[in-house]
Amino acid sequence: MRRFARSTEMTLLAICVVFFVFLVIASKGDLVSANSLRVLLQFLAVPVLIGLAQMVVLAVGQLNLAVGAIGGFASAAMGVLMADHGVPVPLALLIGFLLAAAAGLVNGVLVVLTRINGFIVTLATMTVLLGVQYRLVGTRTVDAYPQGLKDFGSFALFGVLPLIFIVALIVAGALSVLLRRTVPGRQLLASGGNPIAARLSGISNDRSVIIAHTLSGAVLGVAAILTVASSPGVNKSIGGDWLLPSFAAPIIGGALLTGGSVVVLGTVLAAFIVRFVDTARAEFSLEPSWVNFVVGAVVLGSVVLGQVRTRRQQRRTVVKAPDATVAGGVS
């Protein structure tokens, strides 16, 4: 319990609560009305998922620059299938989801096969997928898909809890269980934490990388489904602004870029904080640019704080175990 009280998640939770209370007071109680809460959560579903999609690949020590492109491409594919080809909704959503997962799989396979840095591979697939997305929808906005899907996107339990937000939470929960409790998940973390040690214990790092990228694609597939369901139409700009938030959420949530960390809760809470910043911006009717500015400052602040904390911890362990100073003398 004491460990939890000191963790990043606890800090984030406290920030979330303080921020929320502040917003409620600033809006003179408007924010706790059913409608405002519903809107708040409605626009939280997709950011949570794209943060998680990035978190999975970060866990294995990789990057995925193609988050926005995979999501946009899958959304465009679903929209075009439903509107232009009359494919039934469930089938179209399934195809879109599988396409996104397949795109993730391709990323992983390419990274493993070519041994090129994941950064460059996903940069290249991002470019390709952006082109495909543009070719699919062109300059139009596809919105002629069945009303039933839109109803699903805007439906809210008790008028407060949007269905799509619940879907996002279920994905987060499933991901958390998968990474913490299952063998492939643990192996993935082991590969991310220390590839050499993982290999020596008989874990295939290549497989972990492929699994992580595929999972990332699958999560983005869900994000694409939710986007199609909740937005008025699908066009070429979907996914264009996903990249930066996808990194912001896990990094604020305390994920290590070097891999080996699962921060599902942290990522979700960080998405909340970013959403609160946006709500505050709307509350005080400031320019939309302020959100990016504040998020940038928060990301920078949180990594610097995290670094300071690790250093302090290291120093403490060094004092406790004098042998460690000899072993890691230079650092």
Added chain:
Amino acid sequence: MSVSSTATEALQEDAPVAALRRTPWWANQRIGLLILVVLLSALFGVLRPAFFNQQLVVFPLLRDIAMFTVVGLAQLSVLSIGHMNLAVGRMAAFSMMITGISYDLWHFTLYSGLLVGLIAGTAIGALAGWVIARTGVNSFVVTLALDFLLLGLIPLVYTALTDNAAFVTKPPGMRELRNYSLADICVGNVCGSPAVPQLAIFAVVAMAVVGWIFTRTRLGRELLMTGSSVRAAELSGIPTARRVIVAHAMSGCLAALAGFMLAISTGSIKATIGAEFMLPSFLGPILGGTLLAGGFVSIWGTLLGTALTTVIRKGLDLLGVGLESLNIYLGLILLVALSTDRIRTVLSERQGVRRR
């Protein structure tokens, strides 16, 4: 003309670096790139004779190559130490904002405005470097966060200072610089080619200076050593923290120059400058053989890599391939080029092992 001779020197000096690495000639990426660029240009020229139209195609093509080469050099400066700068585009936008302010409010001349912009770029780059060196946080995260910050800050300043999100004051000489080619520079009776824009001179100067730094100066050597192994560099007495700051400051300065070239060629200073810089900034250097991990840079490779992508873009455009498909091809080419590069490295490494 002394500028171009310095550039040729830089070319010759690149050779010893390659020889040092003992790569066989066929593993030299730059020769392959050069052949590819020439072949592709010839192919596009045969398919569409308009490809060699000096005013309408070659002139803007060279202008783009020049600009994106500088963008590539901005990334190359930080790649040399194994870092990344995700904020290249936004650094360009930031320095152009300062330049725009200097034109609009302080009525600076064209080149003093450029100087102010370069200083602003250097400062913002140095800031990024300082944060990285001071905290030890990954450069990817720091520049990403900086990108966010600037993405938010720049539109705020523009809306505060301008009416329609662009600085409209154009100092004398700005429009001329956009359209002038080497044909407007004459030495006696000999004039330059009308196909080569004057803006290209900026890129040549940038290449010469960066090439000189990396091949001739102690600073360049120390940067590359920091890139190969921070620990080894530190142990041999290189102030690595300071080198990190220098590399990022260089990157910011070059990004500012690229932003200036873009502002000149589009004719306006607006908040969206540099938004499309990120991908090309990596494409050029990486295709040209600069290592992501740091420790090896290739200035000529950057030029050739940029030229390749720009020629492909322009050629496909002329062939009537739609804008939408361009990205698909560019991405695929990047993947193929890098995979073949990987194969080459593996092969040459195998040879190296055998020799040992």
